Amino acid sequence: MQTPYFKRVTAQSPTMFWINNPTQPQAEMALTNGALGCTNNPSYTQKMLDHPDYSEYAYGVLDGVLREINDDRKAAIEFQARLVKPIADQFMPLFEESGGQHGFVSIQGDPFADDVTSEIVAQALYNRQVNPNICCKIPVTEPGLAAIEQLIPMNVPINSTEIFGVSQMVALAETYEKVARASGFFPMIYMSHIAGIYDDYLRNYVVEHDIQISPDVLHQAGLAVARKVYRLMTERAYKCIFIAGGARGLHHFTEMVGGKICVTINWVGTADKLIEQNPPVVYRLFNPVSDKVIDELMEKLPDFKKGYLEDGLSIEEFEGFGPVQLFKSAFTNSWGRVLEIIGDRRKNLQ
Helix, strand or coil: CCCCHHHHHHHHCCCEEEEECCCHHHHHHHHHCCCCEEECCCCHHHHHHHCCCCHHHHHHHHHHHHHHCCCHHHHHHHHHHHHHHHHHHHHHHHHHHCCCCCCCEEEECCHHHCCCHHHHHHHHHHHHCCCCCEEEEEECCHHHHHHHHHHHHHCCCEEEEEECCHHHHHHHHHHHHHHHHHHCCCCCEEEEECHHHHHHHHHHHHHHCCCCCCHHHHHCHHHHHHHHHHHHHHHCCCCCEEEECCCCCCHHHHCCECECEEEEEEHHHHHHHHHHHCCCCCCCCCCCCCHHHHHHHHHHCHHHHHHHCCCCCCHHHCCCCHHHHHHHHHHHHHHHHHHHHHHHHHHHHC
């Protein structure tokens, strides 16, 4: 019998499979198939409350939180921590066996407070108490970078996220190098580039503005930036480990194979399909993107140009960048819905 796809990827390349927002059974299946880490985002609590098999469990956890915590916002934060805790426990053996090199599980804080550096730091430290293998997920925006500067000297593992542009990666990597050298602490640092959401944003832009562009060219946009990000990280020997996130198709995994990259994907619709299809393990990350493709994207899509050029965005512009706002809106929508559920649920418990 042939070795399962993700285990072959790990055996034949430096590319690593991570799982995103899993239920406990999904986490177990991912680990069985060779997953080396896990990401969660602020949509996780809403996903669990709506899950046909886990809704009852999630509401039970929520009710326990509400009996202990009177503040709705603090309750939402603790609710997320308690849902992630069993997942982190599942990855702890891997974390321990690897000496802390694998088995990290990310938690990202309240998206309504991610524009306040002190709040980002406080929630990161709060979430770190969940488990030794918790990695604090922080957006690479101006306040997020300021928070990262504070957390590095505390030796807090970081998953820097909401990265779309080359300039964001450079700012994050340079910040890490500077602060780590000065402090003497070099915590695990991941750099999450979100190619799939970038593609979603650019497709929406093309439709809204009736841009005449080849679908073949548009298809390559997010991965073109990802390839440049990886090349620059490698050439400059930045210590960050690349996470490819926001997958919207199987190609967002298969096209990254070959690099020292963690690719985080959902179980349903991506990981399960790749296991089912069992494609060959082929190095694709280093396939060049033609100048013609880059030229057309640069000419017709202003936000591709901003993301592709190293000086395309200033640090002050990171938070307002269109793809960042699109990604964040999914989190605020989910988190806002959970806050509404908390308010309603609290009334019923009284």
